[in-house]
Amino acid sequence: MVERDSRFDAVIVGGGFYGALIAVYLVRQRGLERVLIVEAESGLCQRASRNNQARVHNGYHYPRSFTTAFRSRVNLPRFVRDWSSAVTREFTALYAIARRNSKVSALQFERFCREIGAPLRRADPSSRSLFDARLIEEVFVVEEYAFDATVLGQLASDLLAESGVEVRCQTRAVRIEHGGEDGLQVELCGGQGEVGRVVAPYVFNCTYSGLNQMGGDFPGVHAALKHEVTEMALIRLPPALRDMAVTVMDGPFFSIMPYPPRSLHTLSHVRYTPHLHWEEVAGIDPYQKLADYPRVSRVDRMLRDAQRYLPAIGAAEVVESIFEVKTVLVKSEGDDGRPILFERHAELPGCYSVLGGKIDNIFDVLDKLDSEQIACSKLQAGEKSL
Template sequence: MSTTRYDVVVIGAGFFGANIAAFLARQNQRVLLLEKEPQILGRASFFNQARVHNGYHYPRSLATAWSSHQNYDRFMSDYGDCVYSGFEHIYAIPRDKSLTSSYQFAKLCDFIGLPYHDVDRETFKLFDPTRIERAFVVEEAAIDNAKLRARMLSDLEALPDLTLLCNADLDAMDISDGEVTLSINGGAQRFVTRRVFNVTYSGINRILRMIGQQPLAIKNELAEICMVRMPEPLRKFGFTVMDGNFFSCMPAPAHGCHSLSHVRYTPHASWNAAQAGWDVGSKTSAAAMESRFSYMKNDSALYVPGLAGVEYLYSTFEVKAVPIKNEFDDARPILFTVHEQSPQIVSVLGSKLDCIYEVDACLTNLDVNHDANSDSVCVS
């Protein structure tokens, strides 16, 4: 069996993996991008909620809100052909059980310069005034993940130093004499490199266990997002009710409908991905994936009565990943880790799409030949 050599191998062709591969290929590195799915951006990057964060969603993490807002215009400029802004996005604050008051939300917007204004009287009638204290129109678009996938594929194909292999399931990885050997698809192909980027999101610890590396402290969560058809009067709106066990219902352009998610009902199961022995199959069984749409709809309609008329189309299920240290706060950092025991391996856990600019900064500061001291970096 022949072995092909690359300067860098990137495992995982979601949004973050594809961008990392493209960034390195533009630095005259010969890059191999491996994806086990039939196409790029085929899992979490496609099925997660389509929000392009502008900072409103993080009133309890000023750093995350600030970075999202700072990156928003840049993201809209870079990916403007992949976003949908043809709806009125409303953030509503309940009178009870919200961790953030409407006053605090407005103060956050004022402090970091987020555009907002109160909805007009007619629009406020969409809400139950006994439950909703105040509602704001904001500037926050939705990403069209189908267009983003096509755009990313076009960008990758234009790079002569980048090779993309889909349907590439990593079987084994071995480190010897400062080099990493990888084999895919039952040993059908083998590759050698001096640097591997592990950008497999919820599968990140599976890769680390192949080489006996300490797993990252990550919580995995089986999450359901319902695809729904909105009643006609509500189709031009997106709703985010926060901050607590509430919901979001906003356009999902790639699916041609709206998505409905709920802080309480979207998570079906969770587990500590750093602990060995978890039977992931039992967590993602058919029983675990029985839809909770009726619970989401009924609770959402308490705050926006018109949502009682949403039509259920189907559900998507995806395993999400979040650093355990951020499980109970509002921060959504990326993790960019050069592993001390195996500095040839860099693990990157992505977060919000706009965090790609923080990843670019980390890549700029990284010695691709890993001659510098290894380090672990967490960037909000």
């Protein structure tokens, strides 16, 4: 017999933005009443949801992946509508096309933007003068936004509270097992080492880089994953660049984006941001690998290379670097696409794994959930007694 307090209609493992929104969806759209989120950190939206570029994509970043670009164009208006108070628009977003080593020319980039319906215009002389014309073919002004992860996390927390979702932080799910008529059994480990168990007909694994770190009967995801230890530098830009975002396309270049939670900018570089990478290997915990990594910064190299294209960035002040694990699908390495992973585990009915590469991918996840057979448990409906 399973105690009432340990029985739920769904358990969400991972309290990032995806996990929180899936929980709210299950309550509000599918009628589930007892939903639990377990999160290893001390609060919600503390890892991948926060430690990123804070870019709300509008398709420009993916000229080699039409599907990813188009889905960004579709999702951006939805994101701005639903999360407007977390969206920052008070900056000019510039995309510059490098003359050499770029995988797309200025003409190809313009054609691509027309195809996906993404607005752009050629920058005025004052904006173009910020760049070294010997290295940059053309500069475009685009419509792209940033999000404030702190505000987004608070909005998600408010929605969870309004929806009656129970949240247990500093709690890890370590095993998922078949539970017979009880549904799926999830073994939990608290921050003080205490162990407990909950059961539910549905479990959603939203642990990002930790997708395959679950024990028990959990089969692991079938898709091949690649992990990277990455460095995102936080910088304070000089006045000439402070109200801008700049991305140099499309190859071994760099990007600066506003980072609203700190009133700073992020600096990332295709060559220097990834410190090491590896394909998913059984027995290797990506988060432990991150914890053991020495974290020697490469921000000097990022700035030195960026300054060749954008001389004014040489006056930027480095504040700190954030190291995190980034996880992508191996199949997307060729075109740099960012499709979602939405996997229903046939070996463990009722268990799903979810991975998204961008914040706006959440709408693709929710659209996928619309087609799933998810219903209230018989227990909740009063058809089965404890």
